[in-house]
Amino acid sequence: MNVLSFILSNELEMLSWEGLTILMMWGSSLSVLFLQVFTPMNAPYGRFNNFVSSWGPQMSFRWGWILQEAPAFVLSSFFFLTGDKTKGFLPFVLGLSSKPDFDYPNVIAILMFMTHYFHRAFIYPLRLPDPKPCPVLIVLMAFVFCTVNGSLQGHMVCNRLDHPLTGSPSSLPPLLLLRLSAGMFYFLLGMWINIEADHQMISLKKAHMDKLKDVDRKTLTVKQRYLIPKGSWFDRLSISCPNYFGECVEWTGFWLFTGSPSALAFAFFSFAFIGTRALQTHRWYHSTFGKSYPQKRTAFWPFLPPLFSSV
Incomplete structure (x- = not known):
């Protein structure tokens, strides 16, 4: 095979695409951190959406979400359904094939990813009570990211990742089984x-909105429209955003389970962006509610001393 045909081969093209995408994800993560440190700017949706015209037209949050x-x-x-290491799963489960022609860890990994995004895409937004509109530009940016990331993680898990498996979970080496178990636990x-x-x-x-249903919201202050979250993981972990913390723990577990460089890049991106x-x-809660807000809560990482209350 000459050099030109090797460079143009599908195998190297896919490898280059994967590598470039992973590098872009790392670069995006570092860019997010850089911008937050040197030019802090609130994301223009949810409680931070003040409908500034520079972000362009708005759309329904539910449909946008x-x-x-x-795409992911x-x-x-x-x-x-088409990956070399996973496409045999459904035929085997449905009785259309007697041979388990698939890799168990790969099937479990992609089902983990799919389960998360099924919930995030089709269940979570429909449960939100009267969410604010969001900029179309933000939706398009997230659409591009989820398209690229869904393709990258799906391809890596279903076509690329190799596990020394001969047909059943019992054939996994002990250390690999330990890593998979830890990854599943954290996910x-x-x-x-x-x-x-x-x-x-x-x-x-919902309870707060029921109390305000007969009140003209235009007459309410920001402090009256919003509330301090209490109970559940807000108090158990003493953090302002346990939902964000949980999602980062998820993707850390996904990386441990897959051992994939693309999953590691995604986990790091999650910490950078969601963090x-x-x-x-966290800063908004403090500026809005002042001393009424629990002072011992940290923003994102639990069980830190008050000195690190901004983390």
Whole structure:
């Protein structure tokens, strides 16, 4: 094979695409951290959306959220059904094939990813009580990210990752089994924290809105429109954003389970992006509620001393 044909081969093209995408994700993470440190700016949605015209037209938050998150689920599902290491799972489960022609860890990993994004794309936004609109530009940016990330994680898990498996989980080497078990534990723990914290916040918002249903919201101050979240993981972990913390724990577990460089890049991106969002929210709570807000809470990382209350 000459050099030109080797460079143009599909194998190297895919490898280059994967590598460039992973590098872009690391670069994006560092950019988010840099911008937060040197030019702190609140994300223009949710409580931070003041409908500034520079962000362009607005759209329904629910439909925007579904649109931006759905590609990750759809594309990972596509790779699950067509990937070399996972496509034999459904035929085997449905009795259409007697041979388990798939790798158990790969199937479990992609189902973990799909489960998260099915919930985030199709369940979470429909439960939100009267969310504010969000900029179309933000939705498009998130759509691009979820499209790229869903393709990257789906392809890596369903086509690339190799595990020394000969047909059943019992054939896994002990150290690999330990890593997979730890990854699954942290993924499920993070998902539990994320979903329960979201549920608690949604329940509190609904109860608060019921109290204000006969009040003209235009006459309310910001402090009256919002409330201090309490109960559940907010108090158990003493942090302002347990939902964000839980999601980062999820993706850390996903990385441990897969051992994939793309999963590591995604986990780091989650800490960078969601972590800065948590800091913004934490500062907003303090500026809005002042001394009424629990002073021992940290923004994102639990069990830190008060000295680190901004973390």
